[in-house]
Amino acid sequence: xxxxxxxxxxxxxxxxxxxxxxxxxxxxxxxxxxxxxxxxxxxxxxxxxxxxxxxxxxxxxxxxxxxxxxxxxxxxxxxxxxxxxxxxxxxxxxxxxxxxxxxxxxxxxxxxxxxxxxxxxxxxxxxxxxxxxxxxxxxxxxxxxxxxxxxxxxxxxxxxxx
Numbered sequence: 001x002x003x004x005x006x007x008x009x010x011x012x013x014x015x016x017x018x019x020x021x022x023x024x025x026x027x028x029x030x031x032x033x034x035x036x037x038x039x040x041x042x043x044x045x046x047x048x049x050x051x052x053x054x055x056x057x058x059x060x061x062x063x064x065x066x067x068x069x070x071x072x073x074x075x076x077x078x079x080x081x082x083x084x085x086x087x088x089x090x091x092x093x094x095x096x097x098x099x100x101x102x103x104x105x106x107x108x109x110x111x112x113x114x115x116x117x118x119x120x121x122x123x124x125x126x127x128x129x130x131x132x133x134x135x136x137x138x139x140x141x142x143x144x145x146x147x148x149x150x151x152x153x154x155x156x157x158x159x160x161x162x
Contacts, residue, residue, distance in 0.1 A: 002041040006158060009037035013151050020143035023102035024094070027143045028058035031150035038157045054150065061146050065139045066090060069106040072135020078110055078128030085113020086132040106132040 016031025032054055039046045066087075073086040089109015093101025110132040114125035 069135035076131025085109035
């Protein structure tokens with residue numbers, strides 16, 4: 001049974017890394033499930049505190065994945081219109097365009113939001129939209145780093161197993 005848990009956990013770790021890059025797959029959560037599974041093995045001691053802390057971190061990073069593009073819009077000079085446009089664009093993009101919409105939706109939303117605020121300032125609108133894209137890149141890197149950290153813990157636990 002332990003080998004089955006390790007194999008399934010390995011699949012979740014790989015899915016977590018893929019999900020950190022591919023929009024729509026909750027990478028940190030998938031990686032955490034891999035950690036959880038390896039902790040259910042007979043030879044690896046289950047550590048409640050570790051599992052709870054890593055779960056909370058995975059949840060926070062997953063939530064931040066939806067917030068950071070809007071923060072990027074704000075950081076790059078976007079107004080409330082651009083920030084809300086970025087948020088609305090993210091959800092509209094997810095609904096209608098799936099993976100590509102998660103990338104392009106906040107960009108277009110921030111751009112349109114800024115143009116609604118001031119239709120003549122295309123440069124500012126483009127800068128705010130660029131901020132949403134930078135935020136997307138940052139959140140993707142954050143998810144990727146966390147997924148690799150969870151992979152490290154997973155491998156360290158398996159090394160202890162053997």
